[in-house]
Amino acid sequence: MRKVAIVGIGTIPWRSRYEEYSWRALGLQVTKNVLDDAHLSIKDIDSVVYSIYCDLMMRQQSSTPLIQDYLGMEGKPCVRVMAGAGGEIYALYTAFSQIASGMADIVLLPAIQKGQDWYSFETRSRGDGLLKGFSISTNTTWMQPVVPGVPVFLTVTFIVPHIDRYGTPTPEQLGKVSSKNHKNALVNPEAQLKIDISPKDVMNSRIIAWPTTMYQCCLYSDGAAALILASEEKAKEITDTPIWISGVAVSSYYTPRFESDNLGRLIAVEEAGRRAYKMAGIRDPLHELDVMEVHDLATGCEILMYEELGLCEPGQGGRLIDDGIVEKNGILPVNPSGGRVAAGHVGGVSGLYSAACVVRQLREQAGAMQVSVRSGRGLVEANCGLNGLVGIAILERR
Amino acid sequence: MVEVKYKKEKSYEVPYFYTGGEYLYSYGEISKFFREVVENKRLFATKCPKCAKVWMPPRGHCPDCYEETQWVPLNGNGTIMSCTYCYFPGMSGDLIRFLDVPYVCAIIKLDGADTYMIHGVAPPEAKLGVVKTGTRVKVVFREERTGSIADFYFVLETSG
Numbered sequence: 062m063r064k065v066a067i068v069g070i071g072t073i074p075w076r077s078r079y080e081e082y083s084w085r086a087l088g089l090q091v092t093k094n095v096l097d098d099a100h101l102s103i104k105d106i107d108s109v110v111y112s113i114y115c116d117l118m119m120r121q122q123s124s125t126p127l128i129q130d131y132l133g134m135e136g137k138p139c140v141r142v143m144a145g146a147g148g149e150i151y152a153l154y155t156a157f158s159q160i161a162s163g164m165a166d167i168v169l170l171p172a173i174q175k176g177q178d179w180y181s182f183e184t185r186s187r188g189d190g191l192l193k194g195f196s197i198s199t200n201t202t203w204m205q206p207v208v209p210g211v212p213v214f215l216t217v218t219f220i221v222p223h224i225d226r227y228g229t230p231t232p233e234q235l236g237k238v239s240s241k242n243h244k245n246a247l248v249n250p251e252a253q254l255k256i257d258i259s260p261k262d263v264m265n266s267r268i269i270a271w272p273t274t275m276y277q278c279c280l281y282s283d284g285a286a287a288l289i290l291a292s293e294e295k296a297k298e299i300t301d302t303p304i305w306i307s308g309v310a311v312s313s314y315y316t317p318r319f320e321s322d323n324l325g326r327l328i329a330v331e332e333a334g335r336r337a338y339k340m341a342g343i344r345d346p347l348h349e350l351d352v353m354e355v356h357d358l359a360t361g362c363e364i365l366m367y368e369e370l371g372l373c374e375p376g377q378g379g380r381l382i383d384d385g386i387v388e389k390n391g392i393l394p395v396n397p398s399g400g401r402v403a404a405g406h407v408g409g410v411s412g413l414y415s416a417a418c419v420v421r422q423l424r425e426q427a428g429a430m431q432v433s434v435r436s437g438r439g440l441v442e443a444n445c446g447l448n449g450l451v452g453i454a455i456l457e458r459r
Numbered sequence: 460m461v462e463v464k465y466k467k468e469k470s471y472e473v474p475y476f477y478t479g480g481e482y483l484y485s486y487g488e489i490s491k492f493f494r495e496v497v498e499n500k501r502l503f504a505t506k507c508p509k510c511a512k513v514w515m516p517p518r519g520h521c522p523d524c525y526e527e528t529q530w531v532p533l534n535g536n537g538t539i540m541s542c543t544y545c546y547f548p549g550m551s552g553d554l555i556r557f558l559d560v561p562y563v564c565a566i567i568k569l570d571g572a573d574t575y576m577i578h579g580v581a582p583p584e585a586k587l588g589v590v591k592t593g594t595r596v597k598v599v600f601r602e603e604r605t606g607s608i609a610d611f612y613f614v615l616e617t618s619g
Contacts, residue, residue: 080470120475181550182474189550196551202486203516206609207579208564209549217564217577222541225592270545270564271587318514318522319566319575324541 062161066296066303067456069099069289070417075253075405078177078187079283084119085131087285088173092132095287099299101167106289108165109134111141112152112172114409118194119175128173138165145198145445146356147311149412150452154311156290166295171287172410191281199447212278212359213270215446220273220361222325227376230364232272234379236260239277239360239402241388246399248429253282253405263360277360279401286413288420304420307438308341308455310334315449327362329451330369330444337440338371341455346440347372347386347393350455352422352432354415355442357400366442367395370453394432397422412443416454423458434458486606488519491530493606500600502533502611504572515572516608535598536616537569542580542594544587554579554609557601563590567613580613590615 071094079087096102109129116124125141142152149172156168179190192210199205199214208214224230230238240260246252258276267275296303312333314323334346343349353370357363367378372386372393381387387395398404398418401411419439421427437458444451486493495501505528506513507521513531514521521528542565548555555562563580581599582590590596595616604610 080472180474184550193550196549199551202489203608204577205551206553206607207555208577209545209547209552209555213543213545213547213549213564214577217541217543217566221543221592222566225541267546269547270543273543315522319540319577320573321540324566324575 063163064293064305065157065160065290066293066305067288067416067420068291068296068299068303069095069101070420071095071098071287072251072414072417073285074251075282075284077253077280077282079175084173084175085128087175087283088128088171089131091173091285091287092169092171095169095289099289101289101299103133105167106134106137106169107167108159109137109139109169109171110152110156110159111139112149112170112409112413113141114143114145114148114174114407115198119178143409144450144452145447146358146406146408146411147443147445147450147452148409150309150441150443150454151311151450153288153306153413153416153454154309154452157306157309160290160292166292168290169287170290170413171285172413173285174407174409175283176281176407177283211446212273215359215362216270216273218319219325219327219365220359223361223365224272226325229376229379230361231379232264233260234364234382235272235277235360236263237382238357238363239263241382242357242396242400243276243403245389245397245430246403249399249404250428252399252403253280254403273359273361276402279358279406280403282405282407284405284407284410284414286410286417288413288416302424302458304423305457305459306454307457308337308339308343309453310336310340311450311452312336313450327365327369327444329449330366330442330453333451333453334370337453337455341438341457343438343455346370349436350393350438350440351434351436352397352419352439353393353395353442354398354418354439355395355400356411356444357396357402358406358444358446360402362446363395363400370440370442389432397427397430397432408445412441412452415443416441416456419456423456489517492517496600496610497604497606502535502569502598503530504533504569505529506531513572514574515569515576531571533569533571535569537567537596537613539565539580539590539592539594539596540568540575541566541592542590544582544590552609553607554612557609558612561585565590565613567596578608578613583615583618
């Protein structure tokens with residue numbers, strides 16, 4: 062299996078809506094950005110892997126031929142990967158496989174999604190239009206009529222059973238993690254939401270489903286991001302600082318099969334994490350990683366992830382925020398970009414944005430967000446909470 | 460980081476209605492579940508003849524054995540395995556509009572079933588904490604039933 066590196070990244074600021082750009086134009090903008098970063102031209106690309114979660118949200122279905130055309134990529138092989146909000150790492154895994162197997166040398170990986178073109182004429186709200194349309198992503202037979210949205214599902218399936226079993230995360234711990242991410246976003250020039258809120262502000266914000274409050278829920282946005290992956294031989298020609306993908310793994314867990322051993326557990330995160338760590342040769346992630354960017358679709362899930370990703374014993378995740386371990390100046394900063402609650406989120410894009418953030422950290426180009434780089438390794442995690450699809454990548458600078 | 464350069468013209472917006480969302484949908488192998496809800500006000504689960512596991516929500520095949528399952532009737536009572544008082548109605552849930560907020564979204568182990576179902580419980584009052592893990596509940600069928608999981612909901616087993 063050949064080695065694979067990230068040789069270019071391209072991002073744009075997260076905004077709740079980019080009405081002056083169509084989704085194709087957003088895709089072209091990040092493609093231009095990533096080609097600039099890698100000092101390559103479109104002719105150098107062998108193959109394209111798109112991460113597009115829901116083209117129906119963008120008033121289109123079967124969107125791949127349209128974006129191939131807009132990017133001038135006719136004739137090049139293209140694959141569109143869809144796996145909810147875990148799809149971006151599934152797409153990375155796909156692009157990785159093409160290069161590792163020798164089927165391609167340089168692969169472009171654009172992620173594009175507009176979350177806010179939907180509109181509810183009944184209530185005159187984009188947010189309501191999004192919630193209504195998005196609900197078809199839930200299990201339409203067994204969940205859509207009874208579950209009002211992702212944060213409620215995450216709360217009842219993962220956060221509450223964990224609290225029943227271990228007494229944590231407490232509302233204070235949830236407040237601290239959400240406050241950490243909002244504060245981190247203050248110095249992220251691309252973050253959608255820049256508000257300086259304390260743990261108390263988080264706890265006092267509008268209650269959604271106990272204990273989840275509004276500031277513990279992820280944002281929704283229009284966004285795009287792109288990476289360029291290359292084989293070892295090409296990577297060394299293209300850049301002095303290739304960031305190697307030393308581990309990548311994807312997994313899934315069952316819904317709606319609920320049993321006692323999967324309530325309160327993010328099993329697919331543990332499973333994918335275990336395989337990614339093994340591939341990258343990591344035994345003690347707390348001390349061998351410099352930074353992590355994970356999907357905090359609901360803040361409680363970030364705390365559960367500390368445990369599932371092996372940073373501590375089960376039930377001890379809350380301690381990592383109480384002891385400051387996951388703060389920006391802690392031993393292992395988590396979400397220095399602001400995470401999904403403050404930087405921005407839309408399915409299919411966030412994980413590639415997270416990967417670009419980790420690349421910037423490892424290249425020591427993260428500006429005010431920079432964490433201390435010691436081992437040169439970072440972890441990216443993306444998950445689709447509803448459908449149980451998870452992807453994890455370990456990035457490394459040697 | 461390269462900034463997005465905004466065009467100077469103002470964007471033009473139009474309404475658009477997606478008309479492909481109308482279905483006359485068949486439930487296939489799980490049709491009996493919905494027929495029994497609508498016609499007989501009864502809940503059924505499915506049991507694997509090979510491993511004897513009882514699946515709820517029902518499914519036509521056991522995912523572990525790939526055997527076709529058999530229907531088993533349930534008494535409609537159950538135990539809450541996890542729940543949350545939900546204050547947010549969202550836009551998807553027909554049941555939530557019917558019950559109004561606060562509404563308890565719960566994962567329920569129905570008596571006789573091995574796997575749990577996510578559903579809604581109407582709390583007796585708005586105060587947090589009356590409905591919790593371990594609370595016993597029973598099914599209530601709505602007057603109007605259309606062949607949907609929202610045709611029923613749950614209340615405390617002790618309620619009249």
